[in-house]
Amino acid sequence: MPVTTYDAIVIGAGQAGPSLAAALAGAGMSTAVVERHRFGGTCVNVGCIPTKALVASARAAHVARRAADFGVVIDGGVRIDMARVKARKDAIARKSEQGVERWLRSLANCTVYHEHARFESAHRIRAGGDLLEAERIFIDVGARAFAPPLPGLDRIDYLTNSTMLDLDVLPEHLLIVGGGYIGLEFAQMYRRFGSRVTLIETGDRLIKRESPDVSAAVTEILAGEGVDVRLNARCIGVAGQAGAVTVNLDCASGAPEVAGSHLLLAVGRRPNTDDLGLEAAGIAVDRRGLIPVDDRLQTAVPGVWALGECNGRGAFTHTAYNDYEIVAANLLHGDPRSVADRIDCYALYVDPPLGRAGMTERQVRESGRPALIATRPMTRVGRAVEKGETQGFMKVLVDRETGRILGAAILGVGGDEVIHSILDVMYAKAPYSVLQRAVHIHPTVAELIPTMLADLKPLGG
Numbered sequence: 304m305p306v307t308t309y310d311a312i313v314i315g316a317g318q319a320g321p322s323l324a325a326a327l328a329g330a331g332m333s334t335a336v337v338e339r340h341r342f343g344g345t346c347v348n349v350g351c352i353p354t355k356a357l358v359a360s361a362r363a364a365h366v367a368r369r370a371a372d373f374g375v376v377i378d379g380g381v382r383i384d385m386a387r388v389k390a391r392k393d394a395i396a397r398k399s400e401q402g403v404e405r406w407l408r409s410l411a412n413c414t415v416y417h418e419h420a421r422f423e424s425a426h427r428i429r430a431g432g433d434l435l436e437a438e439r440i441f442i443d444v445g446a447r448a449f450a451p452p453l454p455g456l457d458r459i460d461y462l463t464n465s466t467m468l469d470l471d472v473l474p475e476h477l478l479i480v481g482g483g484y485i486g487l488e489f490a491q492m493y494r495r496f497g498s499r500v501t502l503i504e505t506g507d508r509l510i511k512r513e514s515p516d517v518s519a520a521v522t523e524i525l526a527g528e529g530v531d532v533r534l535n536a537r538c539i540g541v542a543g544q545a546g547a548v549t550v551n552l553d554c555a556s557g558a559p560e561v562a563g564s565h566l567l568l569a570v571g572r573r574p575n576t577d578d579l580g581l582e583a584a585g586i587a588v589d590r591r592g593l594i595p596v597d598d599r600l601q602t603a604v605p606g607v608w609a610l611g612e613c614n615g616r617g618a619f620t621h622t623a624y625n626d627y628e629i630v631a632a633n634l635l636h637g638d639p640r641s642v643a644d645r646i647d648c649y650a651l652y653v654d655p656p657l658g659r660a661g662m663t664e665r666q667v668r669e670s671g672r673p674a675l676i677a678t679r680p681m682t683r684v685g686r687a688v689e690k691g692e693t694q695g696f697m698k699v700l701v702d703r704e705t706g707r708i709l710g711a712a713i714l715g716v717g718g719d720e721v722i723h724s725i726l727d728v729m730y731a732k733a734p735y736s737v738l739q740r741a742v743h744i745h746p747t748v749a750e751l752i753p754t755m756l757a758d759l760k761p762l763g764g
Contacts, residue, residue, distance in 0.1 A: 317344025
């Protein structure tokens with residue numbers, strides 16, 4: 304079989320792959336992109352874009368129900384048309400997916416293969432019926448929902464974050480196993496749509512990567528909207544039939560089983576590396592299926608890079624895109640960018656959202672370094688009061704010796720946007736006093752960050 308040779312091959316068209324392909328092709332390299340399914344990856348098709356479209360619909364319903372609080376009268380109540388909610392979400396995601404595919408196919412020096420890729424050697428892959436080879440190969444295959452080997456799971460219908468998006472009906476009672484980001488976002492949105500929701504978490508608190516005060520505040524927000532949160536409850540088995548499912552629990556308190564109409568598993572993700580033929584390329588994976596890479600995203604095999612969710616160096620759209628930037632900078636521009644330069648940042652899109660940057664309070668305490676801390680409840684933020692959204696708080700941690708900001712959390716209205724005013728100062732490696740002396744616009748949430756920083760105190764034990 305003849306082999307087609309390229310300067311570069313990009314496997315996967317998620318958030319890193321298309322931009323990297325465009326940069327390589329734009330630099331004069333003949334480039335092949337191989338995508339087996341949907342262009343745009345997780346974010347565009349089953350992640351950020353469609354889920355945040357659902358979050359927006361759920362928020363519209365929530366605000367409408369609160370209309371009387373603002374002196375607005377809505378006669379006849381609020382009704383949810385899930386088919387229209389889904390159609391809106393689908394249209395938004397479809398436009399993005401099609402845009403990515405059209406862009407890639409329009410690029411000069413770029414050939415798109417809509418096939419499954421498998422390595423046949425370190426620099427040769429099979430894409431459907433074609434053999435391709437290149438000195439540079441970039442793996443951007445993403446990840447998918449993980450389903451644990453629970454007794455009875457193979458005999459019932461269950462949902463993941465992907466298949467949940469296919470629903471055009473409202474679950475009567477949605478059971479969610481997993482108290483992480485995916486579980487929390489779906490719990491709140493479907494409660495706002497009108498479902499009964501039970502959220503089941505093995506640990507003693509939700510979102511365990513966060514500090515306890517953040518976990519407690521988010522739990523209070525969800526419980527306040529009617530989500531039944533079950534902590535210290537390990538799922539040990541499931542059973543069910545059409546329209547009904549039962550989850551059996553090993554729990555410290557509460558009923559040992561809970562019944563509902565639908566089950567969503569939100570217990571983690573696994574990389575899409577198990578059907579790439581990596582062994583033929585000499586590429587090893589760790590016990591979770593992740594491809595180890597160095598700080599410039601290179602694998603142990605020369606000329607092969609791994610980007611995005613499959614490399615374990617970040618599980619977000621923005622980190623995947625930054626992976627592309629790092630590879631392109633090093634390869635095309637002689638700019639020695641590195642993953643080590645990246646500051647951990649992300650958002651949790653419950654409402655109000657959580658914006659996070661840098662270290663958590665728990666991580667700062669565990670580091671043992673001398674630090675300062677300041678907090679401010681959203682009840683003391685005028686913009687939040689005006690909007691009638693005073694849940695949550697702001698918190699910042701500062702290195703006592705250098706004055707640099709170590710980390711911050713903003714759980715409150717606009718928290719996902721406001722966090723960037725802190726994040727940018729962290730990237731500038733400037734002392735907190737630069738931000739503390741800044742004059743921000745009134746009335747905003749961000750205007751209270753300088754005020755909060757003026758009240759820093761030693762981080763106690």
